[in-house]
Amino acid sequence: MDRSTPLGPRSLVRALSIQLLPLLAAGCVDGFGPEVREIRDVRRVAGVERPPDGAFRRASGLRLPHLWRNETRQREPSAWYRARFELRRSPEDAWAIYLPRFAQSVEAFVNGRWLGSSGRVAPPLSRNWNRPFLAAIPATSLVAGSNTVELRLVVEPTAPAFLAPFYVGPETALRPAYRVRYFLQISCARYGAVVMAAVALILGFIAFRRSEFAHFRFFAFGCLTWAFASAELFLEEPLVHGRPWQVAAMTAAALSILLFIQSTHRSFGKRRGWLECVLYATLAAIAVALSIVPDAAFEITGLALWSFCFLGGTYLGGQFIFGERPAIPRARALVVLGISCLLIGAHDVLLALWVPVEPTVLLAPLLSLIAAFWGAWVVIDYFLGALREAERLNEELEERVARKHAELETNFLRLRELERGRVVSAERERLMREMHDGMGGQLVSALAMAEDGETKPPQIADVLRSALDDMRLVIDSLDPVIDDVPPLLGMIRGRVEPRLRTHGLRFDWRVTDLPPTPRLGPEHFLDILRIAQEAITNIVKHAEATVIRVETAEAVNGEGRPGIGISIGDDGRGLDEGTAGGGRGLENMRVRASRLEGSIEIVRATGAGTTVHLWIPIETATDTDRSGASARANGDRPTQ
Numbered sequence: 001m002d003r004s005t006p007l008g009p010r011s012l013v014r015a016l017s018i019q020l021l022p023l024l025a026a027g028c029v030d031g032f033g034p035e036v037r038e039i040r041d042v043r044r045v046a047g048v049e050r051p052p053d054g055a056f057r058r059a060s061g062l063r064l065p066h067l068w069r070n071e072t073r074q075r076e077p078s079a080w081y082r083a084r085f086e087l088r089r090s091p092e093d094a095w096a097i098y099l100p101r102f103a104q105s106v107e108a109f110v111n112g113r114w115l116g117s118s119g120r121v122a123p124p125l126s127r128n129w130n131r132p133f134l135a136a137i138p139a140t141s142l143v144a145g146s147n148t149v150e151l152r153l154v155v156e157p158t159a160p161a162f163l164a165p166f167y168v169g170p171e172t173a174l175r176p177a178y179r180v181r182y183f184l185q186i187s188c189a190r191y192g193a194v195v196m197a198a199v200a201l202i203l204g205f206i207a208f209r210r211s212e213f214a215h216f217r218f219f220a221f222g223c224l225t226w227a228f229a230s231a232e233l234f235l236e237e238p239l240v241h242g243r244p245w246q247v248a249a250m251t252a253a254a255l256s257i258l259l260f261i262q263s264t265h266r267s268f269g270k271r272r273g274w275l276e277c278v279l280y281a282t283l284a285a286i287a288v289a290l291s292i293v294p295d296a297a298f299e300i301t302g303l304a305l306w307s308f309c310f311l312g313g314t315y316l317g318g319q320f321i322f323g324e325r326p327a328i329p330r331a332r333a334l335v336v337l338g339i340s341c342l343l344i345g346a347h348d349v350l351l352a353l354w355v356p357v358e359p360t361v362l363l364a365p366l367l368s369l370i371a372a373f374w375g376a377w378v379v380i381d382y383f384l385g386a387l388r389e390a391e392r393l394n395e396e397l398e399e400r401v402a403r404k405h406a407e408l409e410t411n412f413l414r415l416r417e418l419e420r421g422r423v424v425s426a427e428r429e430r431l432m433r434e435m436h437d438g439m440g441g442q443l444v445s446a447l448a449m450a451e452d453g454e455t456k457p458p459q460i461a462d463v464l465r466s467a468l469d470d471m472r473l474v475i476d477s478l479d480p481v482i483d484d485v486p487p488l489l490g491m492i493r494g495r496v497e498p499r500l501r502t503h504g505l506r507f508d509w510r511v512t513d514l515p516p517t518p519r520l521g522p523e524h525f526l527d528i529l530r531i532a533q534e535a536i537t538n539i540v541k542h543a544e545a546t547v548i549r550v551e552t553a554e555a556v557n558g559e560g561r562p563g564i565g566i567s568i569g570d571d572g573r574g575l576d577e578g579t580a581g582g583g584r585g586l587e588n589m590r591v592r593a594s595r596l597e598g599s600i601e602i603v604r605a606t607g608a609g610t611t612v613h614l615w616i617p618i619e620t621a622t623d624t625d626r627s628g629a630s631a632r633a634n635g636d637r638p639t640q
Contacts, residue, residue, distance in 0.1 A: 038166075040064045045082075047079070048078045066081075093170060098169075104153075104161065108135045131234075192365045196224075200221070204220035215267045225256040261279065486511050489550060489552070511551070515564065524595075527596055531612070534586075543609060545570035549570065563616050596616050598617060
């Protein structure tokens with residue numbers, strides 16, 4: 001949220017009303033009808049044992065509330081209070097005695113009959129300074145006329161001691177008020193401690209996992225110490241009693257305020273390390289003093305600690321209200337939280353000083369719930385915002401991915417069309433070149449022979465048959481059924497063997513199965529056809545042979561690369577010395593062999609014919625290098 005965003009008066013009043021509504025309602029906890037007697041005038045006698053009636057008659061009267069002085073607590077840890085009330089007639093239903101506020105342990109009597117106690121009245125005492133007390137009075141214990149109520153109050157030298165006005169009346173009228181006050185003073189404190197501890201664990205986990213929430217580590221520790229200090233409001237039987245527990249609870253309450261201040265400094269981006277050091281040093285000094293001072297000085301030292309807490313809380317509330325708030329979610333709620341802290345703190349301080357304020361219950365437990373609610377509100381709002389942002393980014397990412405996918409698909413289709421056009425163009429160009437070099441040249445020769453008028457028709461027919469065979473070879477090279485070398489050679493034999501017979505030639509066929517060559521395509525098969533065709537044509541024209549020997553086998557070249565070998569030889573007179581090394585036909589054969597990544601070798605033997613050896617690799621050079629590298633990586637040597 002923007003730091004400059006103001007909190008309007010209406011928003012402020014509305015937020016405060018929502019948070020302070022339970023506090024305003026708490027002011028009506030002790031409203032009764034006319035049948036309930038409020039006891040304010042009592043007589044007090046110090047002592048552990050019940051005083052005789054004469055002692056009460058000699059004692060001077062006093063008016064409740066009665067706050068024990070420090071020297072009185074040190075001298076007299078137990079005292080008796082007696083009051084009288086009149087009944088016109090004996091009641092038929094049960095009555096009760098209701099004590100809203102007292103400290104520290106009490107037991108009640110009516111007309112000399114013991115009614116009950118708030119807990120242990122012998123050291124170590126139960127801690128009941130914040131707990132209301134209700135004791136039922138049987139109807140038979142009350143009489144028409146004057147009735148006597150006696151209370152024995154037992155206190156600790158270092159703990160507060162007081163007795164507020166109490167009530168006697170029908171139990172049905174007093175018990176609802178007792179339940180409301182018990183909820184506000186005990187249940188709310190217990191719930192607040194549990195909530196604060198839960199918020200501390202959640203925020204601590206988040207703060208230690210997410211760096212942007214590092215400042216909430218102090219807030220989490222503050223919630224833990226506050227939850228511990230809140231146990232003083234509702235815990236009746238702590239693990240330790242007396243001064244050690246008081247010092248621990250009071251120090252934890254002050255420590256939580258300092259941790260909240262430190263968290264606020266980090267959240268607001270303020271560097272006030274010197275102030276934090278001074279505050280921690282002051283707290284440590286007061287805590288040590290509380291642990292070692294005599295009982296008589298404990299009260300004044302405790303007042304110093306509570307004053308320190310009130311000043312720290314005032315400073316903290318002032319930071320929320322008047323400080324420059326950070327740009328974090330719900331930052332304006334800090335103002336409401338700060339005002340609530342100041343109002344509740346001021347109320348509880350005035351109540352502890354016995355200034356007549358309403359409601360007459362401590363509101364610190366409600367402050368725990370408010371602070372925990374705000375912390376949970378901020379964190380939940382942050383994560384909801386982060387979730388919404390993640391959803392928005394996810395939608396944006398999906399939209400971008402869909403757009404890029406459409407672009408890629410369009411580009412792929414375009415590239416595929418271009419590639420298809422390139423392949424078709426290249427294939428068309430190759431077929432045109434093959435037909436021009438082969439069949440085209442033969443048709444031109446046949447046309448020239450027909451035009452000169454001297455060539456005999458059988459010769460022209462022979463040229464035309466060669467052109468037709470050439471065209472069939474080109475077409476056969478495109479046949480998808482032919483996907484290996486042996487079927488390709490068999491197709492050549494079927495095409496040319498009838499013509500060879502007319503020239504007195506026959507095949508010595510030694511073609512065997514060969515390793516598959518999946519890398520060879522139609523253009524490669526056409527090159528093999530052309531090489532074989534050129535070799536056979538040379539034999540027919542120049543060798544004066546009777547046998548054409550065709551042989552295949554697996555072969556390895558001089559570099560150790562595996563491949564296949566095709567040999568086409570004859571039993572004729574062999575090539576002349578001048579043609580053994582070259583000629584246009586032989587040069588074309590070498591060019592085609594290089595396109596196959598193979599090699600061709602012409603072997604001439606005097607009187608034993610000529611043999612053309614064609615070697616074709618099974619894999620390309622790139623595939624061979626890749627397989628060799630893979631074998632070396634696996635610790636194997638490539639197969640030779």
